[in-house]
Amino acid sequence: MKTPSMEKAASRKDIHDLPPNTSSSSASSSGLGQLARNLRDLPGNLRQAVLRHGFPDSPRTRSQAVFSSLFLHIHSVRTHRWTLKQTFTLGLGVATLALFAILIVTGIMLMVYYKPTEAEAYQSIKDIHYVVPGGRLLRNTHRWAANLMIVGVLLHMARVFFTHSYQKPREFNWIVGIVLLILTFALSFTGYCLPWDQLAYWAVVIGSNIAGSPRELFEALGWTQLAGIGDLQREILLGSHFVGNEAILRFYWLHCVALPFLMTAFIGVHFWRIRKDGGMSRPEDILPDELDGLPSDKVARTSFQDPGKTYTLVCAVSDGSPQVDKDEENTVQSWPHAFRAELSVAMIILALVLLLGIFLDAPLKVPADPMVPDNPAKAPWYFLGLQEVVSYSAFAGGIALPFFFMASLALIPFLDREKFPTGRWPRQKEAGIIGFSSLLAFLSVVAILAFRVKFGWLRDWNPGINQLWIILVNPGTMLVMFFGLYTLWVTWRTGSTRLGTTAFFCCFLVFFVVMTYFGTVHRGPNWGFYWWPSQWPG
Amino acid sequence: MSDRNELNGARGMKDKVPRDNLSRKDFMGTVGVCACLGGLSLAVTGALRSAVPGVLPDPSARFKIGTAGDFVPGQIKNFKEENVVLIRDDEGLYAISTLCTHLGCVVNRNEDGFQCPCHGSRYDHDGNVIRGPAPKSLPWFQIERLPGGQLSVDRNSEIPIGTKLKLDTEEEV
Numbered sequence: 193m194k195t196p197s198m199e200k201a202a203s204r205k206d207i208h209d210l211p212p213n214t215s216s217s218s219a220s221s222s223g224l225g226q227l228a229r230n231l232r233d234l235p236g237n238l239r240q241a242v243l244r245h246g247f248p249d250s251p252r253t254r255s256q257a258v259f260s261s262l263f264l265h266i267h268s269v270r271t272h273r274w275t276l277k278q279t280f281t282l283g284l285g286v287a288t289l290a291l292f293a294i295l296i297v298t299g300i301m302l303m304v305y306y307k308p309t310e311a312e313a314y315q316s317i318k319d320i321h322y323v324v325p326g327g328r329l330l331r332n333t334h335r336w337a338a339n340l341m342i343v344g345v346l347l348h349m350a351r352v353f354f355t356h357s358y359q360k361p362r363e364f365n366w367i368v369g370i371v372l373l374i375l376t377f378a379l380s381f382t383g384y385c386l387p388w389d390q391l392a393y394w395a396v397v398i399g400s401n402i403a404g405s406p407r408e409l410f411e412a413l414g415w416t417q418l419a420g421i422g423d424l425q426r427e428i429l430l431g432s433h434f435v436g437n438e439a440i441l442r443f444y445w446l447h448c449v450a451l452p453f454l455m456t457a458f459i460g461v462h463f464w465r466i467r468k469d470g471g472m473s474r475p476e477d478i479l480p481d482e483l484d485g486l487p488s489d490k491v492a493r494t495s496f497q498d499p500g501k502t503y504t505l506v507c508a509v510s511d512g513s514p515q516v517d518k519d520e521e522n523t524v525q526s527w528p529h530a531f532r533a534e535l536s537v538a539m540i541i542l543a544l545v546l547l548l549g550i551f552l553d554a555p556l557k558v559p560a561d562p563m564v565p566d567n568p569a570k571a572p573w574y575f576l577g578l579q580e581v582v583s584y585s586a587f588a589g590g591i592a593l594p595f596f597f598m599a600s601l602a603l604i605p606f607l608d609r610e611k612f613p614t615g616r617w618p619r620q621k622e623a624g625i626i627g628f629s630s631l632l633a634f635l636s637v638v639a640i641l642a643f644r645v646k647f648g649w650l651r652d653w654n655p656g657i658n659q660l661w662i663i664l665v666n667p668g669t670m671l672v673m674f675f676g677l678y679t680l681w682v683t684w685r686t687g688s689t690r691l692g693t694t695a696f697f698c699c700f701l702v703f704f705v706v707m708t709y710f711g712t713v714h715r716g717p718n719w720g721f722y723w724w725p726s727q728w729p730g
Numbered sequence: 731m732s733d734r735n736e737l738n739g740a741r742g743m744k745d746k747v748p749r750d751n752l753s754r755k756d757f758m759g760t761v762g763v764c765a766c767l768g769g770l771s772l773a774v775t776g777a778l779r780s781a782v783p784g785v786l787p788d789p790s791a792r793f794k795i796g797t798a799g800d801f802v803p804g805q806i807k808n809f810k811e812e813n814v815v816l817i818r819d820d821e822g823l824y825a826i827s828t829l830c831t832h833l834g835c836v837v838n839r840n841e842d843g844f845q846c847p848c849h850g851s852r853y854d855h856d857g858n859v860i861r862g863p864a865p866k867s868l869p870w871f872q873i874e875r876l877p878g879g880q881l882s883v884d885r886n887s888e889i890p891i892g893t894k895l896k897l898d899t900e901e902e903v
């Protein structure tokens with residue numbers, strides 16, 4: 193048994209131990225002996241030089257392991273037991289991070305073979321898939337990790353929302369999260385454009401024309417002098433008036449340089465803020481049995497309860513971090529408990545992505561044909577909800593609606609400032625609101641979709657109608673209006689902004705899911721309605 | 731509260747600096763910050779300008795379609811690369827764009843007119859929108875006569891729907 197005092201003595205020796213015999217002028221043989229001893233000690237000394245602490249098996253070395261490592265010190269030395277509850281975070285944030293890490297590694301490796309030109313892009317992807325050793329797995333892994341990251345980031349957002357974790361002081365981190373959500377979508381979009389197959393080419397055409405769609409609004413309003421704004425946006429995105437080499441290069445630059453850089457920076461801020469906001473959210477009234485089964489630290493329980501001791505590392509943190517310094521006796525050392533949990537999530541994700549990559553090939557359509565789009569020309573599944581609303585109006589569906597949703601999501605922490613039990617999943621009344629809102633949103637989305645399929649919309653009834661009417665009144669804007677009114681009604685009826693925002697958030701999620709499902713399954717050639725893809729003509 | 735301010739010491743750390751006793755040092759500081767911001771924003775604007783392409787090597791908007799003799803009434807010729815379809819009927823020859831006015835997919839011609847595969851816009855035989863999200867009708871382009879009997883289409887000049895180029899029989903020979 194090493195006692196703390198022995199350890200202390202040992203470490204003092206580490207520091208003060210001068211190399212022996214430096215000053216003595218003994219025989220040359222002892223110089224060689226010295227060399228031999230140094231060689232023998234090399235592994236230990238090297239380890240000491242890099243890590244500066246012993247094996248993390250005591251409270252002190254375990255703390256050192258955290259704060260003396262650039263990569264680990266984003267963690268605090270101790271982690272609250274609530275944070276380790278699997279049913280609280282569900283590991284979704286860490287899973288998303290692991291996916292991002294996989295994407296960076298596989299992406300950097302794909303860059304070696306990918307050639308961002310109109311003539312070579314498609315062939316280089318084919319080469320990666322069929323010729324480069326291990327290239328197929330690399331490409332598949334990259335693709336499936338990207339798909340899963342979309343799912344991960346959405347679920348993580350839902351987790352944060354439903355556990356009330358966006359509330360003060362975490363408002364800003366919620367906004368950072370929304371930026372990360374948008375960046376995730378932007379990375380996916382620019383990424384699937386790179387293979388330059390039919391999907392890619394027509395996605396760039398459609399995406400860049402959405403950027404140009406303010407023209408639709410301004411022309412409908414008769415403000416033609418402003419219509420050029422859309423064209424300018426489009427020109428900046430494409431580097432040209434046409435989709436070609438310049439466009440590939442710009443998408444490549446966005447996908448491989450600009451967006452990953454921004455993503456990394458914002459993830460950095462995201463994690464930094466988790467620390468500065470006092471660690472992860474948790475309720476103030478945790479009952480002992482709620483922490484049953486989690487790792488615990490008996491020493492901490494006694495020593496932190498001893499009023500003689502203070503945990504002074506945090507005294508420099510002033511207001512805005514209410515959770516620092518509270519409930520210390522319920523913390524455990526981050527090494528190994530938090531790291532073990534994180535590593536497990538990351539390994540599960542890696543295994544999942546590898547399995548998908550081995551058994552499922554990432555799609556690659558026929559090479560881009562600027563003369564004939566596929567019919568139907570469908571985006572990847574996560575954009576099919578967007579494609580559905582874009583099929584009402586380019587500007588309303590492609591710009592106005594996404595902007596409205598992102599802006600209102602970002603504002604949630606400022607519209608609702610109620611004190612709800614943070615860090616807990618909804619109970620009773622709130623769960624009721626969630627169920628009711630989701631059902632209502634589901635029925636309203638389905639109803640309006642069915643109506644449009646059956647009866648058409650304004651243009652079908654009156655082909656000469658001014659486009660402004662269609663921009664303002666279409667299934668997408670009507671639903672948004674309905675969601676808005678419903679949210680206000682819930683807020684008024686319950687007298688609670690939290691319940692109001694909950695209603696809105698459920699509407700958003702259901703809208704996204706149903707639209708995505710509808711675009712994926714029920715839209716066929718010419719964007720017509722079909723019950724199943726098997727019924728598509730020819 | 732008060733001792734925290736003391737702790738923070740420097741004036742700048744206080745929540746508010748009263749406006750009326752701006753010292754010379756504060757004033758110079760403000761000027762400095764403004765100068766930095768101004769300089770930086772100029773630099774950033776300058777750098778961002780490079781995102782807007784200066785010279786656009788666009789392919790020519792005009793393309794040749796042959797001579798009047800190449801088109802007999804009832805004939806439809808699709809110029810796929812140029813995204814224009816040329817139609818000759820008893821009244822004359824006309825050129826309709828095949829790029830959907832919604833988001834630029836290439837429309838297909840069928841017995842009812844034109845149909846877009848991307849988001850379901852539909853147009854009649856003359857290119858008028860009848861369904862879907864397209865905000866405008868398919869444009870008609872000017873057809874010009876070149877010396878030597880050649881005809882060319884100018885995709886930069888739109889003409890009203892229904893303006894057809896009369897081709898007399900003499901020319902056809």
Ligand code: HEM
Nearest residue numbers: 281285286288289349352357365366369370372373472473
């Ligand atoms: C690239 C995307 C993202 C990554 C890699 C990421 C990563 C993480 C991680 C690792 C955590 C720790 C807790 C956990 O595992 O759940 C976390 C917490 C948090 N995230 Fe994210 N996140 C992302 C996107 C988002 C989004 C879209 C939102 C919401 C709009 C968001 C808001 C938050 C907030 C408010 C917290 C603190 C939660 C708490 O204290 O309980 N994040 N994030």
Ligand code: FES
Nearest residue numbers: 830832833846849
């Ligand atoms: S591009 Fe033709 S309907 Fe959208």
